[in-house]
Amino acid sequence: MTTVATVSEDTGYPYALSHLDSLESEAVHIFREVAGEFERPVILFSGGKDSILMLHLALKAFAPAPVPFALLHVDTGHNFPEVLEYRDRTVAEHGLRLHVASVQEYIDAGKLRERPDGTRNPLQTVPLTEAIQQHRFDAVFGGGRRDEEKARAKERVFSLRDEFSQWDPRRQRPELWQLYNGRHAPGEHVRVFPISNWTELDVWQYIQRERIELPAIYFAHEREVFNRSGMWLTAGDWGGPKEHESTETRQVRYRTVGDMSCTGAVDSDATTLDAVITEIAASRLTERGATRADDKMSEAAMEDRKREGYF
Numbered sequence: 001m002t003t004v005a006t007v008s009e010d011t012g013y014p015y016a017l018s019h020l021d022s023l024e025s026e027a028v029h030i031f032r033e034v035a036g037e038f039e040r041p042v043i044l045f046s047g048g049k050d051s052i053l054m055l056h057l058a059l060k061a062f063a064p065a066p067v068p069f070a071l072l073h074v075d076t077g078h079n080f081p082e083v084l085e086y087r088d089r090t091v092a093e094h095g096l097r098l099h100v101a102s103v104q105e106y107i108d109a110g111k112l113r114e115r116p117d118g119t120r121n122p123l124q125t126v127p128l129t130e131a132i133q134q135h136r137f138d139a140v141f142g143g144g145r146r147d148e149e150k151a152r153a154k155e156r157v158f159s160l161r162d163e164f165s166q167w168d169p170r171r172q173r174p175e176l177w178q179l180y181n182g183r184h185a186p187g188e189h190v191r192v193f194p195i196s197n198w199t200e201l202d203v204w205q206y207i208q209r210e211r212i213e214l215p216a217i218y219f220a221h222e223r224e225v226f227n228r229s230g231m232w233l234t235a236g237d238w239g240g241p242k243e244h245e246s247t248e249t250r251q252v253r254y255r256t257v258g259d260m261s262c263t264g265a266v267d268s269d270a271t272t273l274d275a276v277i278t279e280i281a282a283s284r285l286t287e288r289g290a291t292r293a294d295d296k297m298s299e300a301a302m303e304d305r306k307r308e309g310y311f
Contacts (some may be wrong), residue, residue, distance in 0.1 A: 020206050023198055024057065029178065030157060030194040031061040034139050035068055037182040038190070041139035042132075045071040045098070046079070047087035048257040049214055050143030053195060053203055056212055058141075059094065069141070070097040074128045076120040077104035078238040078260045086215040099135060101127035118239030119261040129165035132189060139182065141192045147199045148287065157196050163187035200255070200287050201280050208273040219276065220253045220268045231264030255280075255287040 017025060034041050043058060045051045058067045073087060091098045103123050106112040112123050132140060144155060156172050158180045173181045182190050195203070207214065225232040225248065226241040233240050235247050238261045252265035253276075270276040 020202065020209060023195075023202060024060070024206070026178065026197065027054075027057045027194040028061040030180070030192065031058050031141075033180055034141070034182070034192055035062070037180075038139040040135065040137050041069045041141065041192075042072045042099070042135070042137045043067075043069050043141040044073070044143065045087065045091075046073050046257070047083040047090070047215060048143070049203060049207070049218060050145065050195065052086075052090075052212060052214060053198075053206065054141060054143050055090070055094075056210060057194065067094070067096065070099060070135075072099045072101065072128075072131060072135075072137070072140070074101045074124045074131070075103065076124060076259045077102065077107075078120050078236070080215075080217055080234070080254075080257060080260060082215045082217045083257055099131060101131040103127055117261070119259055120238075121259040121262045125165075132165060138184065138189045139192050140189060141194060143195060144193045145198050145200070145203075146196050155191075155193055155196065157193055158182055159191040159193065160184060161189050161191055165189070167191075201277065204273065204277050204280055208277065215257070217254050217257060220251050220271045222249055223252050223265065224249055225252060225265055232266070233264055234260050236260050 043051070043054060045055060055067070055071075058069065062068060071091065075084075087098075090096075103112065103120050106123070106127055107114060112126060114120075115122065131137075146155065154169055154172075156175050158173065158175065159167060160171050160173065161167055163185075175181075184190055198206075206212075224235045226235055226245045227233075228240065228245060232250065232252055235241055238259075240261065241247055250265075250267060251269060253268040253270060254263065254265050257263060268279060270279045
């Protein structure tokens with residue numbers, strides 16, 4: 001049988017996928033692979049840019065059919081209102097099912113205790129793992145990327161978790177030729193990272209290409225903030241600022257969005273996608289390294305939390 005290569009009409013050369021098309025194709029393949037291998041997958045969706053990207057890719061993977069997965073958000077109670085509004089609007093627009101695991105409810109029930117520093121991001125692990133057990137989710141999509149943080153760089157696309165949702169790097173499986181092993185024992189589940197190989201710049205360039213709407217918090221705007229440990233944090237009811245910390249109005253934007261108590265803003269005048277992309281291309285710090293206080297608690301902060309069941 002003779003194989004005929006597809007030739008581009010524009011260049012006359014054999015057709016090849018662009019960088020973004022290749023990343024998109026890989027992610028779509030992963031979503032479809034999970035749909036074929038697992039019974040009760042769920043997508044972690046917070047309204048942050050990476051989870052927005054994941055949902056967009058899932059919609060593409062199964063169009064014109066609806067996304068065959070529910071969504072799960074671990075709400076710390078200290079989330080940015082703009083992001084929660086976007087989350088709820090998106091869920092309603094696409095007719096999706098959203099499960100919310102509330103950190104505040106766990107605190108009210110005495111299952112968790114507030115931390116002295118006021119941050120609730122590390123408190124997400126218990127509500128997350130119990131929600132997975134309660135709903136019997138066997139595959140959980142997360143928006144982790146290898147360029148974000150060194151512990152995440154160790155992850156496979158399919159990351160096996162034991163019956164306690166804990167991660168053991170020694171149980172990581174080889175993933176040659178995009179072949180993914182989803183086998184797991186009863187009580188175990190698999191964390192799935194379809195955008196593992198994307199960089200922050202890839203995410204923004206794809207968002208621009210696909211014209212994906214984002215919460216306005218990702219673009220430069222004036223906000224009342226205060227400085228703590230070299231980071232601009234948003235003033236709010238979560239416990240900041242303290243008596244010795246003064247607030248000021250600055251033009252800032254957020255590179256990553258998590259708990260208000262640990263997610264810092266960056267000074268910026270980038271009000272458009274082009275300006276954001278230019279800013280990121282010139283940056284030499286990862287988004288988490290520059291703006292996430294919860295990753296600065298220790299040298300191995302992220303890896304410690306991953307071993308406990310966090311992403």
